[in-house]
Amino acid sequence: MEYTVETGRMPIFDDEGEIQVQVFYHYYKVKSAARRPLIFSFNGGPGSPSLWLHLGTMGPRRVKMQADGNMPQPPFELVDNPHHWLKFGDLVFIDPVGTGFSRAKDEKTSEKFWSVKGDIESVGEFIRLFLVRKERWASPLYLAGESYGTTRATGLSGYLIERGVSFSGLILVSSVLSFQTLRFNKGNDLPYAVYLPTYTATAHYHGKISGDLQELIGQAREFAFGDYWLALAKGANLTGEERYRIRARLSALTGLSEDYLERCDLRPDIWKFCKELCRDEMRSVGRLDSRFKGIDATNRGVDEGPEHDPSMSLLMGPYTAMYNHYARTECGYETDLEYCVFKGIKKPWDWGSAGEGHPDTSEAMRKAMSRNPYMGVFVASGYYDLATPFFATEYTVSHLDLDESLRGNIEIKEYEAGHMMYIHEGSLEKLAREVGDFVSRTRGK
Incomplete structure (x- = not known):
């Protein structure tokens, strides 16, 4: 397939016409007489550029990993990606302010965009300008986000529909729309329930x-919002006999000892689980992909969290090196700027009015779907994702308060991989095929 790729930085202006930020992007376009879909893509963090989706699944080139997604021995290499998304749409990869090569005029200006609201507004303005300058207003439009990028995508769907931009679909990879499902705060028992099926997997x-994976996941789903949820709700009123029964069942579904679960008050958070599951092997398990194990400096003690996330550590080197090679060598983008992966955001993220509670952009998506009943939503989740668990996503979708006529617009697909399910070769092909089918169904005439 012949295509062109354009790299550059899009200036975004303030009300006085002064450049505030320069947003870096890659634009892949296939020459065609047909009206091709246009997919805007970004990763999450907040603070991550778009290299993961770009060189992991969507683009025509990808970072070569081992078949299970593990890190190969350096030096790393790029290979052709036979499952790229150019087959069904043109692609725009966006690096939000402070990530990748995107920069504001100064740090004080940057801080305006390091917030839920500022981030949505800046990416929304980029999309508007892109549609104007590239004359793509008549294209079927899609947003593809991963992790916090799904928070951004759903927020954008509500923000932009009020400004005349309607999307044919949202593609949400490893979703977090309601942070209540993820935050193990005092008094918030919901994460303990929605994480359970991922602990089981x-x-x-x-x-x-031991047992059949799907049967075990089914049992964990049932227990999570059955006896376990009732036990969590009872708190200190849980009787001794009930506690014994819940503890034994929880141990059977998590692989954690009953003694350890008792010390956790039947509430093992993600960090405790990652540290404890394979402690007998002197290993911790990954947060982004719990299939991977890491070596910690202290595995004999009683410390309650892993030293690092092995699944992130195994990806950081290959993807950072190969993106820098690709942008400069294959795309011809010349700059001495550092390509910032996570470290470009230099202050805490501003969660706005949600900072005291739980940020949630699911309502923005519901409103967008209600105003545009043709918009489809494709949701992809990995069984081994402890960052954005699949059952948490199912819970959020089932609590959207969506009109019954629109519920069929959402489809959920699950994969035997982690947060970045596409690093697993079997899931890479499956994801591309299922997203391609989704775009074909929702793109219109």
Whole structure:
């Protein structure tokens, strides 16, 4: 397939016409007489550029990893990606302010965009300008986000529809729309329930429990919002007999000992689970992808969290090196700027009015779907994702308060991989095929 790729920085102006930021992008276009879909893509963090989706699944070139997604021995290399998304749409990869090569005129200006609101407004303005300058207003439009990028995408769907931009679909990879499902705060028992099926899948993968994976996940789903949820709700009123029964069942589904679960008050958070599951092997398991194990400096003690996330550590080197090679060598983008992966955001993210509670952009998506009943939503989740668990996503979708006529617009697909399910070769092909089918169904005439 012949295509062109354009790299550059789009200036965004303030009300006085002065440049505030320069947003870096890659634009892939296939010459065609047909009206091709246009897919805007970004990753999450907040603070991550778009290299993961770009060189992991969507673009025509990808970072070569081992078949299971593990890190190969350096030096790293790029290979052709036979499952690229150019087959069904033109692609725009966006690096939000402070990530990648995107820069504001100064740090004080940057801080305006390091917030839920400022981030949505700046990316929204980039999309508007792009549609104007590239004359793509008549194209079927899509947003593809991963992790916090799904928070951004759903927020954008509500923000932009009020400004005349309607999307044919949202593609949400490893979603977090309601942060209540992820934050193990005092008094918030919801994460303990929605994380449970991922704990079960992880324990099964590492041989800590046995049985059929799908049957075990089904049992964990049922227990999570059945007896376990009732036990969590009872708090200190849980009787001794009930506690014994819940503890034994929780141990059978997580692979954690009953003694450890008792010390956790039946509430193992993600960091405790990552540290404890394979402690007997002197290993911790990954947060982004719990299939991977890491070596910690202290695995014999009682410290409650892993030293690092092995699944992130295994990806950071290959993707950073190969993106820098690709942008400069294959795309011809010349700059001495550092390509910032996570470290470009130099202050805490401003969560706005949600900072005291739980940020949530699911309502923005519901409003966008209500105003544009043709918009489809494709949701992809990995069984081994402890950053944005699949059952948490199912919970959020089932609590959208969406009109019954629109519920069929959302489809959820799950993969036997982690947060970046596409690093697993089998899931890479499956994801591309299922997203391609989704775009074909929702693009219109």
